[in-house]
Amino acid sequence: xxxxxxxxxxxxxxxxxxxxxxxxxxxxxxxxxxxxxxxxxxxxxxxxxxxxxxxxxxxxxxxxxxxxxxxxxxxxxxxxxxxxxxxxxxxxxxxxxxxxxxxxxxxxxxxxxxxxxxxxxxxxxxxxxxxxxxxxxxxxxxxxxxxxxxxxxxxxxxxxxxxxxxxxxxxxxxxxxxxxxxxxxxxxxxxxxxxxxxxxxxxxxxxxxxxxxxxxxxxxxxxxxxxxxxxxxxxxxxxxxxxxxxxxxxxxxxxxxxxxxxxxxxxxxxxxxxxxxxxxxxxxxxxxxxxxxxxxxxxxxxxxxxxxxxxxxxxxxxxxxxxxxxxxxxxxxxxxxxxxxxxxxxxxxxxxxxxxxxxxxxxxxxxxxxxxxxxxxxxxxxxxxxxxxxxxxxxxxxxxxxxxxxxxxxxxxxxxxxxxxxxxxxxxxxxxxxxxxxxxxxxxxxx
Amino acid sequence: xxxxxxxxxxxxxxxxxxxxxxxxxxxxxxxxxxxxxxxxxxxxxxxxxxxxxxxxxxxxxxxxxxxxxxxxxxxxxxxxxxxxxxxxxxxxxxxxxxxxxxxxxxxxxxxxxxxxxxxxxxxxxxxxxxxxxxxxxxxxxxxxxxxxxxxxxxxxxxxxxxxxxxxxxxxxxxxxxxxxxxxxxxxxxxxxxxxxxxxxxxxxxxxxxxxxxxxxxxxxxxxxxxxxxxxxxxxxxxxxxxxxxxxxxxxxxxxxxxxxxxxxxxxxxxxxxxxxxxxxxxxxxxx
Numbered sequence: 001x002x003x004x005x006x007x008x009x010x011x012x013x014x015x016x017x018x019x020x021x022x023x024x025x026x027x028x029x030x031x032x033x034x035x036x037x038x039x040x041x042x043x044x045x046x047x048x049x050x051x052x053x054x055x056x057x058x059x060x061x062x063x064x065x066x067x068x069x070x071x072x073x074x075x076x077x078x079x080x081x082x083x084x085x086x087x088x089x090x091x092x093x094x095x096x097x098x099x100x101x102x103x104x105x106x107x108x109x110x111x112x113x114x115x116x117x118x119x120x121x122x123x124x125x126x127x128x129x130x131x132x133x134x135x136x137x138x139x140x141x142x143x144x145x146x147x148x149x150x151x152x153x154x155x156x157x158x159x160x161x162x163x164x165x166x167x168x169x170x171x172x173x174x175x176x177x178x179x180x181x182x183x184x185x186x187x188x189x190x191x192x193x194x195x196x197x198x199x200x201x202x203x204x205x206x207x208x209x210x211x212x213x214x215x216x217x218x219x220x221x222x223x224x225x226x227x228x229x230x231x232x233x234x235x236x237x238x239x240x241x242x243x244x245x246x247x248x249x250x251x252x253x254x255x256x257x258x259x260x261x262x263x264x265x266x267x268x269x270x271x272x273x274x275x276x277x278x279x280x281x282x283x284x285x286x287x288x289x290x291x292x293x294x295x296x297x298x299x300x301x302x303x304x305x306x307x308x309x310x311x312x313x314x315x316x317x318x319x320x321x322x323x324x325x326x327x328x329x330x331x332x333x334x335x336x337x338x339x340x341x342x343x344x345x346x347x348x349x350x351x352x353x354x355x356x357x358x359x360x361x362x363x364x365x366x367x368x369x370x371x372x373x374x375x376x377x378x379x380x381x382x383x384x385x386x387x388x389x390x391x392x393x394x395x396x397x398x399x400x401x402x403x404x405x406x407x408x409x410x411x412x413x414x415x416x417x418x419x420x421x422x423x424x425x426x427x428x429x430x431x432x433x434x435x436x437x438x439x440x441x442x443x444x445x446x447x
Numbered sequence: 448x449x450x451x452x453x454x455x456x457x458x459x460x461x462x463x464x465x466x467x468x469x470x471x472x473x474x475x476x477x478x479x480x481x482x483x484x485x486x487x488x489x490x491x492x493x494x495x496x497x498x499x500x501x502x503x504x505x506x507x508x509x510x511x512x513x514x515x516x517x518x519x520x521x522x523x524x525x526x527x528x529x530x531x532x533x534x535x536x537x538x539x540x541x542x543x544x545x546x547x548x549x550x551x552x553x554x555x556x557x558x559x560x561x562x563x564x565x566x567x568x569x570x571x572x573x574x575x576x577x578x579x580x581x582x583x584x585x586x587x588x589x590x591x592x593x594x595x596x597x598x599x600x601x602x603x604x605x606x607x608x609x610x611x612x613x614x615x616x617x618x619x620x621x622x623x624x625x626x627x628x629x630x631x632x633x634x635x636x637x638x639x640x641x642x643x644x645x646x647x648x649x650x651x652x653x654x655x656x657x658x659x660x661x662x663x664x665x666x667x668x669x670x671x672x673x674x675x676x677x678x679x680x681x682x683x684x685x686x687x688x689x690x691x692x693x694x695x696x697x698x699x700x701x702x703x704x705x706x707x708x709x710x711x712x713x714x715x716x717x718x719x720x721x722x723x724x725x726x727x728x729x730x731x732x733x734x
Contacts, residue, residue, distance in 0.1 A: 006463065009463055009466060009467055009470075012467070012470055012474075013466075013470065016470055016473060016474055016477075030719070031670075031722050031723070031724055032640075032644060032719060032720055032722075032723050032724070033723075033724045033725075033726060034644050034647055034648045034651075034723055034724070034725050034726070035648070035726045035728070036648055036651055036652050036655060036725060036726065036727050036728070037728050037731040038652070038655070038657065038728070038729065038730075038731050039652070039655030039656060039657030039660070039701075039727075039729040039730075040652075040653070040655060040656060040657065041656070041657065041658050042654075042656045042658075044656065085658060085659075115700060115704070139700055139703040139704070140682075140703075171659075171693060171696075172658075172659055172693050173659065173691055173692055173693030173694070174693075356661075356662075358662045359662070376662060378662055378663070422658060
């Protein structure tokens, strides 16, 4: 009898245990879930303080105090603002600005709505400049980065750009482009054209080609070693590739008709170019030394402005095959079907791809205005970045977060500027009073 | 007595009985608690359609045919009358022929009677026709009224839809997942709870910077604990990463930046929002 009861109790026990488990698992559902779909394109508020400057003389006449304080502050703030992802807060209202990450009064900075704080100190000894700086998370009240850079005083801009790059990388996950270079063409007169190389913000310019004839479509090779460009030196457009370290140049394409629109393959070994060899404009692929030319595809319509996809498998181009110019793509072997990519707007031209291949940059014609636009190739949503009316030759920054383009205000000469990929920040580049055009952006290099 | 004695000696049985009693008690308690949880779900669906109007089309078609017959018959009758008059004249002229007269008279009477009958019938039919037409008119009016009512109802429906669309617009970018929990909170203050959930969602959404999350459709999840002040208790716990560090951090900042979150003052209601799961999908296409 007792034995039977034991078995029964055992069963009841098991049953109760089982039921309790179920009830428990049911009640664990009671945590409320809130779903938040989508988000905004907003700018991170960051407080960049002017770094305190300390001069350590060694028997020499000391420098003018605070020679670099404002300059470096300006470089870092401009860099981060130009990306369109940050807004630099005015710190002049804060009475005591710290120069290191210790003894930070966090309530001061959160009152400013700052999410991050950059503090630092500049020490100059003779010709050298040392910067100790920190990036601080205001919400979490902790130091995110703390570093020391040094160089010659002349390199102060480079050091400041490096600081911007590191802050950018830390907070956005993408490499900064503040240490990269660009090219542009200055038209000094009808018979004086120069191709310039400069820092991305237009500083430290130097001419690498001077010509009495127009220079067009300069393009950096992805490895950063060469520049391809179109010159009218032969009384018609021909394509040169110039080595940036040696200054030597090779005439890559001088075929019958016009030779134009060079586009580097991602491995820097080939160029897609446009020839009018057989009547109208057609795309050809050629080795960067000028050998091994072959036509991409044969059609009756105009195919021009080639751009490689970052994986090197596809070529995007503009064509009038549908009537008005639109952007299409085709496999590099030229065998596959041609697919139309852009559908919004009367006409779209000058394509190029972001480094991740997810965004298409182009010019769109909209009510007679030419504006810079990007199309998300995953969702096909188009965002117009600029107002126009005469924007041209847009190119991506090497991280795909900014665009360099040429613009022209009514009755004025052409200028160049950057626009952030969210369209929030347009910044003109002040590189001269002459007509500035045909700009391009170099890659991120290790040095 | 024997049983009690037995029990006193047998600790095993004692323990079993005790355990049985406790378990029985727990079982009853559990049944009660399950029953307490199993409340009917309230549905708020409202059917706005009215009863369909009666179909009354078949009758009028038949009547119209009849009225056409009547119109055809009337001129015929007049003609016959005229003929009868001519017969009368002939009778005066041919008095000698009585048989003919008699026949004619009989014919006349017969025909007149017939005519009378026909006229009466026709009159009746005309009256009926009138009545039917009146009825038809009434029915038509009825129909019209019903149509107007229908339209009004539809308008109401549209208005309601518009309202709900507007409502959705407000919550456009973040629908609240309540389905799963509705069962548990049926009967409690669900509306009030949802109101606070919507407010929390709106406040955090304002601070979501999707730019640091690339372009892919990433999803991430945080668990947060709230204090009655709406401030966070501890740090947000990342339970599902987007695999993009800058994105995870940007959304953590969005949560931190949203402090204090709107929470109810009522302690019972607050207890339901004390621990929250926040699901983000920053690159979801919301247009």
